[in-house]
Amino acid sequence: MTNTEPTRRGPKRSEESRLAILTSAFELLQEVGYRGLTIEGIAARAGVGKQTVYRWWPTKADVLLEAGAVKADLRVSIADHGSYRSDLEQFLRDSFTLLEFPGLTGLLRSLMAEAQIDPDFATRFRDGFLNRRRNALIEILDRATRRGDAPIHLTTELMADVVFGVIWYRLLATERPLNTHDVPPLLHLLTSGPATERDSRA
Structure with a gap:
């Protein structure tokens, strides 16, 4: 069985914040498209600082990557x-x-x-x-x-x-x-x- 989250270095992530960020990225993608999607926008929607997002994902594409992978693993x-x-x-x-x-x-x-x-x-x-x-x-x-x-x-x-x-x-x-x-x-x-x-x- 595959894990729903790849192993990462660095501080342990708050599961609540993680899910909020993934959900926000997915929702914003539908609203503004990929070009309009920004880390700042994701952070604001999720109610976290943008450095929190950058600490866990290097780019907006990586946030979407995990959002998609989690949905596939679950469904x-x-x-x-x-x-x-x-x-x-x-x-x-x-x-x-x-x-x-x-x-x-x-x-x-x-x-x-x-x-x-x-x-x-x-x-x-x-x-x-x-x-x-x-x-x-x-x-x-x-x-x-x-x-x-x-x-x-x-x-x-x-x-x-x-x-x-x-x-x-x-x-x-x-x-x-x-x-x-x-x-x-x-x-x-x-x-x-x-x-x-x-x-x-x-």
Whole structure:
């Protein structure tokens, strides 16, 4: 299981202040857009000093990064539902439902755009969000392999590429939002074909 908050150095953060800052950043992004978002504005909305924000996050993008990561960790299940198909279906439904949450697609597009122009942030974005979500899915797929019901026609890495390739392509290159109606065809694509040899012999 992944933690909802990455390990950080420095003073221990007040959980109340942390949540207020994350919530304020998310709300302000919807109101003023990424360009209009400032650390000062976030701090004022959260009722803290701007140095409090800077002490915990180096940039406004990093505040949004944690806000998005926390929402994903809380709302996308990686629990064991008894089978590869059931686990994957729940992961896809939760992920696509999360994308329907007001403001979430704008947050992700802003983070990806910032990652293209700031190499340092790009590394933090990969570690703090992209790989974090990918590892959550891979945990499901690895569990299916141990259970014996994972399909053998796709590698774990390729399955993750397909799922997140679909998500990011829709987010960044189209105006067609993903929703739960997209789950059945994608689920069929990722579950059709033979299962592991152990499962096929059962």
